[in-house]
Amino acid sequence: xxxxIRKDIVxxxxxxxxxxxxxxxxxxxxxxxxxxxxxxxIAIVMQSFATDEKPSVHYLMNSLxxxxxxxxxxxxxxxxxxxxxxxxxILIGNLVVTKELVPWEQLLFIxxxxxxxxxxxxxxxxxxxxxxxxxxxxxxFVLYMIVVSKFIPDLNDRIREAVRTLLSLxxxxxxxxxxxxxxxxxxxxxxxxxxxxxxxxx
Numbered sequence: 001x002x003x004x005i006r007k008d009i010v011x012x013x014x015x016x017x018x019x020x021x022x023x024x025x026x027x028x029x030x031x032x033x034x035x036x037x038x039x040x041x042i043a044i045v046m047q048s049f050a051t052d053e054k055p056s057v058h059y060l061m062n063s064l065x066x067x068x069x070x071x072x073x074x075x076x077x078x079x080x081x082x083x084x085x086x087x088x089x090i091l092i093g094n095l096v097v098t099k100e101l102v103p104w105e106q107l108l109f110i111x112x113x114x115x116x117x118x119x120x121x122x123x124x125x126x127x128x129x130x131x132x133x134x135x136x137x138x139x140x141f142v143l144y145m146i147v148v149s150k151f152i153p154d155l156n157d158r159i160r161e162a163v164r165t166l167l168s169l170x171x172x173x174x175x176x177x178x179x180x181x182x183x184x185x186x187x188x189x190x191x192x193x194x195x196x197x198x199x200x201x202x
Contacts, residue, residue, distance in 0.1 A: 004066065004074035005081060008048045012082070015047055020089045027093030033102060034163070037110040041086045042117055045079045049122070053129055072194045075122065076186070083114050108175065109163070115182050119189035126196045 009016075023040050027033075052075075087107050094102045148155045 001066070001070045001074050001077070004071065005078045008051075008074065008078040009081065011051050012044060012048050015044060016085065019044060020085065023086065023089045024093040027090070027097045033090050033094065034106055034110055037086055037090050037107075038113050038117075041083045041110065041114040044082045044086065045114070045118060046121065048078060048082065049075060049125060053125075068198045069194050072126070072197050073190065076118070076190045076193070079114075079118050079122075083111060087111065105175075108179070112178065112182050115186050119182075119185045123189055123192045123196060126193050126200075 019040055023036065026036055087110060090110075091102050091107070094100065152158070
């Protein structure tokens with residue numbers, strides 16, 4: 001399985017060489033590390049997933065001495081590796097610019113949101129295709145904009161305030177419960193993806 005993870009990293013080398021330096025340069029701007037980190041992590045992870053969606057790639061992967069469980073597991077493990085690289089870049093960039101470490105709550109929040117997204121996106125993409133995930137995302141974005149413009153104009157401010165409130169909480173039990181919930185969701189998603197992929201016919 002390590003070879004499969006290494007394969008994903010090699011295939012995403014050019015993407016990483018472009019996005020990670022941009023993420024580092026973003027540290028010099030007064031932007032939101034959280035939202036940028038989430039977007040970059042999701043972009044790299046889904047780009048890696050989409051690379052293997054061609055039928056010819058599926059034929060090749062399933063002809064190699066790997067089980068379908070290992071193929072799916074490598075995607076989930078690779079997503080963790082890519083997210084770690086993004087957070088490490090944010091950490092180093094912030095350390096260079098401000099001479100301060102990024103609060104661990106922010107890194108934990110980024111990891112949590114990305115893990116939840118992957119937990120929902122991977123089974124959906126294995127069942128259908130990631131291109132349909134993009135269509136679903138566009139539909140949700142349009143619905144979100146309708147809600148903001150017609151019903152809750154200050155929804156963006158409410159979300160930002162909720163995130164700030166969540167990150168300001170000093171309650172280890174709350175964080176522990178949230179981490180455990182995300183881990184369980186990630187494991188359940190992995191099991192579901194293995195089941196879906198094992199039943200696919202190529």
